[in-house]
Each structure stands twice: as C-alpha cells, then as structure tokens.
Amino acid sequence: xxxxxxxxxxxxxxxxxxxxxxxxxxxxxxxxxxxxxxxxxxxxxxxxxxxxxxxxxxxxxxxxxxxxxxxxxxxxxxxxxxxxxxxxxxxxxxxxxxxxxxxxxxxxxxxxxxxxxxxxxxxxxxxxxxxxxxxxxxxxxxxxxxxxxxxxxxxxxxxxxxxxxxxxxxxxxxxxxxxxxxxxxxxxxxxxx
Numbered sequence: 001x002x003x004x005x006x007x008x009x010x011x012x013x014x015x016x017x018x019x020x021x022x023x024x025x026x027x028x029x030x031x032x033x034x035x036x037x038x039x040x041x042x043x044x045x046x047x048x049x050x051x052x053x054x055x056x057x058x059x060x061x062x063x064x065x066x067x068x069x070x071x072x073x074x075x076x077x078x079x080x081x082x083x084x085x086x087x088x089x090x091x092x093x094x095x096x097x098x099x100x101x102x103x104x105x106x107x108x109x110x111x112x113x114x115x116x117x118x119x120x121x122x123x124x125x126x127x128x129x130x131x132x133x134x135x136x137x138x139x140x141x142x143x144x145x146x147x148x149x150x151x152x153x154x155x156x157x158x159x160x161x162x163x164x165x166x167x168x169x170x171x172x173x174x175x176x177x178x179x180x181x182x183x184x185x186x187x188x189x190x191x192x193x
Contacts, residue, residue: 009075013064024064028057031076035083038153041136042087042145052090056083077159080149084163135185143178146171 007015007023009030015023035056040049059082063069069078136144145164149155155163161171 010071013069013071013075016064017067024061027075031079034076034153035079038080038148039083039087041148041152042084043090048090052083052086055086059086074159076153077155077163080153080155080159081163135182138185139178139181143174143181146174147178147182150175 007026009027012023012027012030016027032053036049036053039052039056040046043049043052056079060079136147139147142164146160149160149163150157157168157171157175161168164171166174
C-alpha cells in the first residue's frame, strides 16, 4: 500500500469524504505553504493572512464534506481561488486596494524551511528576499499579482487568467511587464540575486 503522502489530491479528498481525517491533514500540509504565502503576499499582515488561511480551509472542508466539490480541475487552483476571493472580500470591506508591503515583523519566508543552511546563508537569503519584496511593492498591482500567483503559488497562466478574470495573453503580458520592471529596478539599484 502506498504511503499517504504519495496519494493524489483527488484520492485524499475521496478518502476524507469517507471519514479519514488523516487524508485531510495530508492535503492541508501539502498545500499550506503555497496558499499561505500567496495570501500573505496579498494582504501584507501575518495575523490577517492566518485568519484568511483558516477561513479558506473552513470553506474548503465544508465544501468537501457536503460533497459539492467536483474534480473539474486541480485542487490547488480551486483552493487558491477561494483564498484569493477571501482576500478580495477583505479589501472590499476595508475599501482599500491590496498592495504588497511587509514590515520588520512580517517575514513571508518563515514558512519555508531553511534549517539546513548556515546562519550566514540564511542572512544572505533573507536579504535577497527583502530586496525582492521591496521591488515587488513598487510594481503595479496587476503585475505584482500575476508574479505572486505564478512564482509563489506555482499556478499556470491559464489558472491565473481564470482566477483574475482576464485572458491568458493579458496574464502573460502582465508577467512580462512585471519582469521587465523588476529587471530595470535591479539594474538601477545594481542588485544581483
């Protein structure tokens, strides 16, 4: 019998629907970093991101339990759509536009495991991440969102286009211009990563 960590998302969902709570735990752990990091990049607040992440998984669990989930696509894009919609709902409530800014106490890369690195490597990596976040903050929101969804959530351009309600060509264009703008900033600041 295969280990539970090698089972597909679809099989984990079916197993959870049959009463196996370990399957749900495996599914959450498998996608936690991508979903949480994407939420955090959109809302800029670790505590708010944790709340939205929990709300997203409550909705996901409710949908799975009720049998309303259909495996028309992949689990991750579906879960990311729920998380993104919750972020959009939050910003509608507070009537402000989402931008990416991080404070000293908000390190989005803490969710990644760097325990095998030396302290020096960790500091260098953290400084690089800080530079990237600073440059991401300066991009237009539509370009920033596509870069975040592509690189942090590992979504395809088709999935990004569906999620952001634009064409694939528009998503590709936003990515292209976002990367061009990032390169310009790196050249101007003489930054190499």
